[in-house]
Amino acid sequence: MPQRYLGTFIHAPALGQLEILHDHSLLVNDDGFIVEIRPADGVASSEDISETIVLPRGTFLCPTFVDTHLHAPQFIFLGNALDKPLMQWLENTYNAELKVDSDTEFARHVYGRLTQRLIEHGTSTSLLFGTIKTETKYVLTPASHGIRATVLLTASIAV
Ligand SMILES: [Zn+2]
Numbered sequence: 001m002p003q004r005y006l007g008t009f010i011h012a013p014a015l016g017q018l019e020i021l022h023d024h025s026l027l028v029n030d031d032g033f034i035v036e037i038r039p040a041d042g043v044a045s046s047e048d049i050s051e052t053i054v055l056p057r058g059t060f061l062c063p064t065f066v067d068t069h070l071h072a073p074q075f076i077f078l079g080n081a082l083d084k085p086l087m088q089w090l091e092n093t094y095n096a097e098l099k100v101d102s103d104t105e106f107a108r109h110v111y112g113r114l115t116q117r118l119i120e121h122g123t124s125t126s127l128l129f130g131t132i133k134t135e136t137k138y139v140l141t142p143a144s145h146g147i148r149a150t151v152l153l154t155a156s157i158a159v
Pocket residue numbers: 069071
């Protein structure tokens with residue numbers, strides 16, 4: 001049976017548009033999909049609903065972000081050397097990736113912090129790129145708990 005959420009919902013129906021829906025009802029089916037959103041005053045209380053959740057006043061629900069391209073080991077290099085040309089920046093990040101691959105506990109710490117940061121900033125889903133080392137990639141997978149993630153292997157080709 002679906003769940004109903006009552007309250008304020010914010011979404012961006014098109015690029016450059018923001019819509020705030022006060023006093024609305026949002027219906028989520030058993031598969032977790034939103035199947036309906038409409039003004040709450042038009043909702044019949046007799047509908048088959050498993051649970052109604054009323055959002056506290058002053059709060060709202062909004063869609064989360066999806067990061068479709070995230071190099072997880074580069075998280076430790078985030079915000080550094082932004083003035084460097086790309087290839088020079090990548091050389092530095094390569095060293096960071098070597099450090100992640102050389103120490104599994106360090107990798108666990110970095111990926112745990114990365115996941116925490118993603119959640120704090122509203123990202124719920126990500127396509128994560130790990131390093132070439134299989135063991136480190138496996139560390140990344142449990143660290144991605146709390147978000148939906150696909151973990152891929154990063155491979156370099158020397159030319
Ligand atoms: Zn990339």
